[in-house]
Amino acid sequence: MNSVKIGLLGLGTVGGGTVNVLKRNAAEITRRAGCNIEVISASARDLTKPRICDTAGIELTTQAAEIVENPDVNIVVELIGGDTLAHEMVMRAIANGKHVVTANKALIAKHGNEIFAAAQKQGVIVAFEAAVAGGIPIIKAIREGLAGNHIEWLAGIINGTGNFILTEMRDKGRDFEDVLAEAQSLGYAEADPTFDVEGIDAAHKLTILASIAFGIPLQFEKAFTEGITKITREDVEYAEELGYRIKHLGVSRRTDSGIELRVHPTLIPEKRLIANVDGVMNAVLVQGDAVGPTLYYGAGAGADATASAVVADIIDIARVLTAEPSHRVPYLAFQPDQMADTPILPMEEVVTAYYLRMSVIDNPGVLAEITRILGESTISIEAMIQKAGKSEGDVVPLILMTHEVKEGLMNQAINAIEKLDAIQGEIARIRVESLE
Amino acid sequence: MNSVKIGLLGLGTVGGGTVNVLKRNAAEITRRAGCNIEVISASARDLTKPRICDTAGIELTTQAAEIVENPDVNIVVELIGGDTLAHEMVMRAIANGKHVVTANKALIAKHGNEIFAAAQKQGVIVAFEAAVAGGIPIIKAIREGLAGNHIEWLAGIINGTGNFILTEMRDKGRDFEDVLAEAQSLGYAEADPTFDVEGIDAAHKLTILASIAFGIPLQFEKAFTEGITKITREDVEYAEELGYRIKHLGVSRRTDSGIELRVHPTLIPEKRLIANVDGVMNAVLVQGDAVGPTLYYGAGAGADATASAVVADIIDIARVLTAEPSHRVPYLAFQPDQMADTPILPMEEVVTAYYLRMSVIDNPGVLAEITRILGESTISIEAMIQKAGKSEGDVVPLILMTHEVKEGLMNQAINAIEKLDAIQGEIARIRVESLE
Incomplete structure (x- = not known):
């Protein structure tokens, strides 16, 4: 049976978990993947540090670069974190024609466009299931x-x-x-x-x-x-x-x-x-x-749960190693030349409902002033909790739930309400989603 | 751009939904799959019946066999249901070297072993995401x-x-x-x-x-x-x-x-x-x-939700059409020659906790008799609801929650308890799972 060779960057929580899961479930993984998956080398900053995994049989180094340059490595698994060394190593691995698996959300979110463009050019896979919500696929x-x-x-x-x-x-x-x-x-x-x-x-x-x-x-x-x-x-x-x-x-x-x-x-x-x-x-x-x-x-986190996603990505790559690049699942779901330029909406344009909590001096007419300001911004109230004070002039909490409105209009209304004499301090605002 | 050609068996709820989703989301699907997906022919028993989908541009026939024999069809999508005609058509499609997508749980559960063996031999994919839990992947x-x-x-x-x-x-x-x-x-x-x-x-x-x-x-x-x-x-x-x-x-x-x-x-x-x-x-x-x-x-059901899974399977196949069969995801997750012969456990051997509901004549000593019988089968009680009768001798409900025990022992105990004079009718038994 052929064997897919892994080079691991980082032996911390997720790196250790990945070694453990690959070892513990080796037989079952081979039954699924149709090939052996073998960690041949791994890097860590400090090789004397105690590890959560057994590293017997794995060549260890403090130099991540040795792994991305190792001609025997088929898949580089980046579990260093951060976006400096990790970024450099992933780009070098890609340049060397290696497939990459990463759990690094900051790296993908900030440098993904550059990484995927380079990977596309080299015809290699970059998989990142572990970057979002840990073990959930x-x-x-x-x-x-x-x-x-x-x-x-x-x-x-x-x-x-x-x-x-x-x-x-x-x-x-x-x-x-x-x-x-x-x-x-x-x-x-x-x-x-x-x-x-x-x-x-x-x-x-x-x-x-x-x-x-x-x-x-x-x-x-x-x-x-x-x-x-x-x-x-x-x-x-x-x-x-x-x-x-x-x-x-x-x-x-x-x-x-x-x-x-x-x-x-x-x-x-x-x-x-x-x-x-x-x-x-x-x-x-x-x-x-x-x-x-x-x-x-x-x-969403933890050594083994995150490793579950890392190993799933490794198996996916092991399976399609010989498939033509154009027949693989695209990095970002859509074909690279088919990305849309739909703009990201500025927050002021977003429409939601709101929960507002404010401290109000308990005087007649205050509520009327607040609802007038809301009304001017076309904001209508869905529910209210008003805790009565012991005597007139006490500071009491007032909680309002509004119907949906643009964030920009709500910002205006909050600014205006906060200027009222009867309002103490800032208004707490939490957005509301029905999720239907 | 190349095009993958679909032959559809069945134009009922799921078939109609599949045509609708493929048409409605055609642009987006092509952006993901990197190819066009085109339903070129479809079969239905009665071509005069009103459909939930627009069949313009689709060659219609009452003969499913025409579709599985059509040399232009790359993927046969079986949405007939049942396991007679569907079974025959799927086997013929495979024999003709066509990939198959099916939503048919009865077919896979009952004839899957035969179907996958034939597909493996022919080097074709049989995908069945829609067979379980509708649109959930x-x-x-x-x-x-x-x-x-x-x-x-x-x-x-x-x-x-x-x-x-x-x-x-x-x-x-x-x-x-x-x-x-x-x-x-x-x-x-x-x-x-x-x-x-x-x-x-x-x-x-x-x-x-x-x-x-x-x-x-x-x-x-x-x-x-x-x-x-x-x-x-x-x-x-x-x-x-x-x-x-x-x-x-x-x-x-x-x-x-x-x-x-x-x-x-x-x-x-x-x-x-x-x-x-x-x-x-x-x-x-x-x-x-x-x-x-x-x-x-x-x-778990519905035209569009089930079609969501059917279309996902079609896109998967479209992507890997040229990949070597040995690098595809295996039909049943594990490589065909790596299936285990672990036995299915007879129900008598299954261990769970139980909820028991019985109608009891409200006499002193009845509860003692019931707990004695349970004890003889090593069954201990975790919780009990006893509704008191108005007077001695009334028939009242007795509800017991037990700790875990083998089903076989529970069967014995239920039989023995049902023979007690104080028990009216059968005992209702519902299994309990903590799911932890």
């Missing part, structure tokens, strides 16, 4: 499983740390900072949690999903990103009272004027399946014109 | 997306009619017969609903899923099948009281002694995502050793 589902559809929109919980924090806030009535500290001590969140809680990690993934769903080039720089750091325990409770859950959602939607590409906290009706995706789990909801709504759920 | 997810995993078990709601009935029974407190009649009038259920409500349709699909998950030949005849016709409104309510939902589940699990293959009503903890899959929707939960639990949700 969501890239394959959209790119191949739903290939007959005109995708209308997709929405995903694609950052496990953020979802863990929001779930704990809801289940246990805890504060954001408190849960974040715990997530850091559990190893879910990095020491610098910015990528997770500010939505940057989710925006990388959403950029990739939007590209394969809508046939547009990767445009990470145009993604709108809002984090969950300002969500309060009270917001979670008010949302609950209104029949909603707050999730940090990546949403991309095709509209007549462009494609929405946005990551932000979102109220979702509690009855939706995706509203019940809790803890560190990920889920992506995809709406196709033929298939209707479909949902994909699973672990 | 579950075959692709297990066969390719999770190809690095040792699959441990899978469990699915894979019959929409059954799920619609159970959902209505729960949401509206209605009786089985009442909802079935409505499902028939809505067109969800056939005039003869046996295939749906007795679990035969689900068993066809489960047989296929088990084969690709575990690398075993298709063995429909060994599937255990129990319908939902005996589920009462009371069972649904008691399950609710205990924190469970009743779903008609297909379960296949790898054990040391063999593979479980069973379709039956099942109590599932209400917190599980799959317990909240309602109405006609389908969902499949797959547990892999690397990826952990993953769930796939969507429409």
